[in-house]
Amino acid sequence: MANFMSRNDLFLFLGFTIVVLAMPIWLAPFGAGYPDLLQRFMIYGIFAVGFNILFGLTGYLSFGHAAFFGVGSYAAVWSFKLLTLDAIPAMIFAVVISGLFALIIGFLSLRRSGIYFSILTLAFAQMSYNLAYSVLTPITNGETGLQLTLSDARVLDAAMGQTLVGQPVPTLLGQQLSGYAGFYLCAGFLILSFFIAQRVSGSPFGMMLKSIKSNQTRMQFTGFNTRPYALSAFVISGMYAGLAGALLAVTDPLAGAERMQWTASGEVVLMTILGGVGTLVGPVIGAWLIKYFENILSALNDQILANFWSFLPEGAADLMVQVTGKFVGDGWFLTLGLVFVLVVVFLPGGVMEGVRRIAATLKRSGTPDSKSRQTQPAE
Amino acid sequence: MTLLKRGLSRRRVLQTGMAGIIGTGVAPMIFTKGAWAQEFCNNPTGDTVTIGLNLPLTGAYAEEGADELKAYELAIAHLNGEGDGGLMNVLTPSALTGNGILGKKVGYVSSDSQTKSDVARAGATRMIERDGAIMITGGSSSGEAVAVQSLCQEMGVIFMAGLTHSNDTTGKDKRRYGFRHFFNAYQSGTALGPVLSNAYGNDRRAYHLTADYTWGWTQEESIKNTTEALGWETVEAVRTPLGAGDFSQFLTPVLNSGADVLILNHYGNDMVNSLTQAVQFGMRDRQANGKDFQIVVPLFSELMAKGAGENIKGIYGTSNWHWNLQDAGSVAFTKSFGAAYGSPPSQAAHTCYVQTLLYADAVERAGTFYPPEVIKAMEGHEFDGMGNGRTLYRAEDHQCMKSVLVVQGNDAPTSEYDVLNVVQEVDRETVNYDPSIFGGELGPAEPVPVCA
Numbered sequence: 001m002a003n004f005m006s007r008n009d010l011f012l013f014l015g016f017t018i019v020v021l022a023m024p025i026w027l028a029p030f031g032a033g034y035p036d037l038l039q040r041f042m043i044y045g046i047f048a049v050g051f052n053i054l055f056g057l058t059g060y061l062s063f064g065h066a067a068f069f070g071v072g073s074y075a076a077v078w079s080f081k082l083l084t085l086d087a088i089p090a091m092i093f094a095v096v097i098s099g100l101f102a103l104i105i106g107f108l109s110l111r112r113s114g115i116y117f118s119i120l121t122l123a124f125a126q127m128s129y130n131l132a133y134s135v136l137t138p139i140t141n142g143e144t145g146l147q148l149t150l151s152d153a154r155v156l157d158a159a160m161g162q163t164l165v166g167q168p169v170p171t172l173l174g175q176q177l178s179g180y181a182g183f184y185l186c187a188g189f190l191i192l193s194f195f196i197a198q199r200v201s202g203s204p205f206g207m208m209l210k211s212i213k214s215n216q217t218r219m220q221f222t223g224f225n226t227r228p229y230a231l232s233a234f235v236i237s238g239m240y241a242g243l244a245g246a247l248l249a250v251t252d253p254l255a256g257a258e259r260m261q262w263t264a265s266g267e268v269v270l271m272t273i274l275g276g277v278g279t280l281v282g283p284v285i286g287a288w289l290i291k292y293f294e295n296i297l298s299a300l301n302d303q304i305l306a307n308f309w310s311f312l313p314e315g316a317a318d319l320m321v322q323v324t325g326k327f328v329g330d331g332w333f334l335t336l337g338l339v340f341v342l343v344v345v346f347l348p349g350g351v352m353e354g355v356r357r358i359a360a361t362l363k364r365s366g367t368p369d370s371k372s373r374q375t376q377p378a379e
Numbered sequence: 380m381t382l383l384k385r386g387l388s389r390r391r392v393l394q395t396g397m398a399g400i401i402g403t404g405v406a407p408m409i410f411t412k413g414a415w416a417q418e419f420c421n422n423p424t425g426d427t428v429t430i431g432l433n434l435p436l437t438g439a440y441a442e443e444g445a446d447e448l449k450a451y452e453l454a455i456a457h458l459n460g461e462g463d464g465g466l467m468n469v470l471t472p473s474a475l476t477g478n479g480i481l482g483k484k485v486g487y488v489s490s491d492s493q494t495k496s497d498v499a500r501a502g503a504t505r506m507i508e509r510d511g512a513i514m515i516t517g518g519s520s521s522g523e524a525v526a527v528q529s530l531c532q533e534m535g536v537i538f539m540a541g542l543t544h545s546n547d548t549t550g551k552d553k554r555r556y557g558f559r560h561f562f563n564a565y566q567s568g569t570a571l572g573p574v575l576s577n578a579y580g581n582d583r584r585a586y587h588l589t590a591d592y593t594w595g596w597t598q599e600e601s602i603k604n605t606t607e608a609l610g611w612e613t614v615e616a617v618r619t620p621l622g623a624g625d626f627s628q629f630l631t632p633v634l635n636s637g638a639d640v641l642i643l644n645h646y647g648n649d650m651v652n653s654l655t656q657a658v659q660f661g662m663r664d665r666q667a668n669g670k671d672f673q674i675v676v677p678l679f680s681e682l683m684a685k686g687a688g689e690n691i692k693g694i695y696g697t698s699n700w701h702w703n704l705q706d707a708g709s710v711a712f713t714k715s716f717g718a719a720y721g722s723p724p725s726q727a728a729h730t731c732y733v734q735t736l737l738y739a740d741a742v743e744r745a746g747t748f749y750p751p752e753v754i755k756a757m758e759g760h761e762f763d764g765m766g767n768g769r770t771l772y773r774a775e776d777h778q779c780m781k782s783v784l785v786v787q788g789n790d791a792p793t794s795e796y797d798v799l800n801v802v803q804e805v806d807r808e809t810v811n812y813d814p815s816i817f818g819g820e821l822g823p824a825e826p827v828p829v830c831a
Contacts, residue, residue, distance in 0.1 A: 031509070036504040130620075134591045137618075143522050143592035143593075144496060144525060144526075147552075148529075167533045167554070178534075178830070252530070256495065256496045258496075295505065299488070329436070329491060330437045
């Protein structure tokens with residue numbers, strides 16, 4: 001049985017790897033085959049996979065994960081500014097810092113569970129956002145955003161005798177990370193993250209986390225101290241968020257406070273629920289769907305809509321532009337909300353439940369008697 | 380048995396991992412190969428050329444963003460030879476043809492920057508990578524401008540800044556690929572100083588409320604320098620978050636601070652809110668230190684004045700341009716904007732319109748879209764007829780040098796648009812300054828970065 005499971009896992013992992021690496025090809029017809037969006041798919045995929053380790057496995061719903069994401073970004077940019085433009089120290093630095101940050105916040109928040117835990121994390125995240133936005137401006141540069149400049153110290157680069165011409169951009173062992181190079185770096189990390197998440201979820205440790213979700217009190221009565229497990233899950237998922245934040249800074253070296261706002265924390269919750277909580281692939285799919293529709297819908301404007309509806313008569317076209325205009329552009333959140341409500345009502349398990357249902361239907365209709373069943377009108 | 384099986388599968392995982400790593404090493408070369416075919420980012424090969432508009436359509440500066448969008452649509456129509464041609468008829472010298480840019484029809488894509496630097500940058504990246512924008516323009520916040528400008532330098536795409544007033548845009552954070560037509564906080568200070576001294580005397584105590592980002596910081600600094608040179612004392616300077624909405628917690632301490640002038644380094648909706656609340660607190664009817672309490676808004680526009688209504692009356696500030704000016708350029712622009720949209724244009728609309736035309740003109744003069752040539756054509760270019768008198772695109776910092784308006788809220792407006800009076804037009808020589816005082820470095824134009 002164990003053998004069968006591991007083979008299944010392996011196929012899942014291989015399939016996932018192929019799908020991710022081939023993204024520039026199969027996404028091109030959908031208008032999404034360009035590096036910036038693909039990078040975002042990868043980065044938010046990592047964010048969601050990490051979030052799922054906490055929410056999907058232990059059931060603790062954190063409303064403040066964007067804080068770790070932002071801390072990761074700031075840490076990475078500071079590493080670019082102070083140490084070197086190489087991406088590796090920046091990512092290590094970001095993961096360590098966000099892990100420590102998660103340890104502190106987790107230690108305090110995990111004293112409560114359920115809604116109290118969610119509110120505590122939300123409060124901490126909002127606090128971090130406000131600190132970054134207007135109190136700690138010497139460190140975060142506030143609304144302007146933390147950026148790289150030619151006059152940064154970059155101690156390690158200076159020690160290596162490297163001088164820089166033009167705009168400083170992050171590199172990986174001398175290779176520039178803009179465009180597709182950045183995408184493949186992020187894709188590599190997403191695949192690695194996915195693999196680790198897969199291992200975690202199948203391990204005894206993962207089993208422990210799942211049992212916290214199913215009944216924490218029973219766990220405690222059987223003599224387990226659950227808090228260290230929950231805290232580890234919290235820290236691991238905070239480190240995932242930090243890694244994602246660092247990658248966002250690597251591919252685009254500017255860190256703004258907006259990425260720590262509560263809407264960003266809410267977004268990762270939506271991604272996970274939309275895709276399917278507790279599944280491995282679900283959160284990643286959720287992240288891709290949200291980022292894809294954000295990209296497509298928020299770019300539509302009234303002109304494009306007017307062209308789209310131009311086949312209708314004058315008055316009707318104007319009306320349709322008026323109505324649909326509310327759901328695109330800056331109003332795309334309305335569409336997101338609507339889709340979210342539909343998914344939660346009709347597919348509580350997210351997209352993955354939809355996939356399972358379709359698979360089940362196909363399996364049934366794939367049996368030899370499927371033909372005879374089709375010909376029978378009444379059942 | 381199971382152990383062996385698991386070991387095997389792990390090895391296979393490692394093997395596939397290696398294959399993946401090799402794949403990632405090789406694959407980028409396949410996908411970026413096509414990029415070498417074009418010598419620079421988004422070289423337009425068809426018969427159209429796309430420019431990317433990055434505008435705040437939501438957030439604290441949304442109203443400016445909406446007006447900027449109108450201006451861009453108008454400019455693009457004029458470049459394509461539609462409409463009455465607007466400022467194309469009065470720009471001198473001009474290489475514009477009314478037949479697109481270099482014979483290519485101009486189109487545009489737009490993105491909502493939400494008045495946030497992070498979002499603005501993501502939007503600009505999308506327009507460059509997905510939509511093939513040859514030039515990025517727009518923005519109503521210096522935070523956005525600085526962020527997008529450095530992105531454009533990385534990508535090798537020219538950025539024509541919209542409304543941005545921070546000294547940093549063409550100072551500390553200036554870039555070879557970024558250009559600004561709008562004036563800056565330093566020039567506001569120089570222009571405003573003598574007027575404030577005349578109106579309020581040289582013995583005042585000022586209290587600053589400042590929007591907490593690059594523009595607010597530099598404006599606070601510039602105005603502080605000016606007023607302190609007049610002999611004013613700065614009581615305190617308090618930073619407020621951008622888009623705060625409610626400013627009462629910041630305004631209450633002003634009353635007991637011993638200050639007799641409140642300087643609002645706010646813009647857009649923030650300024651409308653803070654000014655309205657300050658007036659509701661009764662500040663304009665107060666006496667402090669035996670003098671009438673005064674409010675100064677160093678940068679304001681007709682859109683904000685309209686938003687603030689009654690409260691703006693008599694308040695001093697500076698502007699880049701005003702539709703009521705009587706030179707040929709201003710008249711022509713106000714006329715064609717009014718004909719298209721039924722209202723006079725704001726200074727944000729004006730600067731965006733002019734930037735679009737100037738870019739098109741530079742491309743025509745360079746005879747190519749190749750950015751380094753366009754940059755050369757723009758640097759040190761002197762022109763006239765755009766509503767600000769003779770104007771120079773300074774080569775050292777890509778700042779336009781032109782006259783600055785000192786304005787005052789109109790006490791007796793004749794229409795809902797007649798909200799500002801031009802008190803004084805301060806000429807170009809007076810607001811001139813040495814570009815080296817702010818530091819920063821433009822960086823090289825070549826080699827041109829090639830975007831993916």
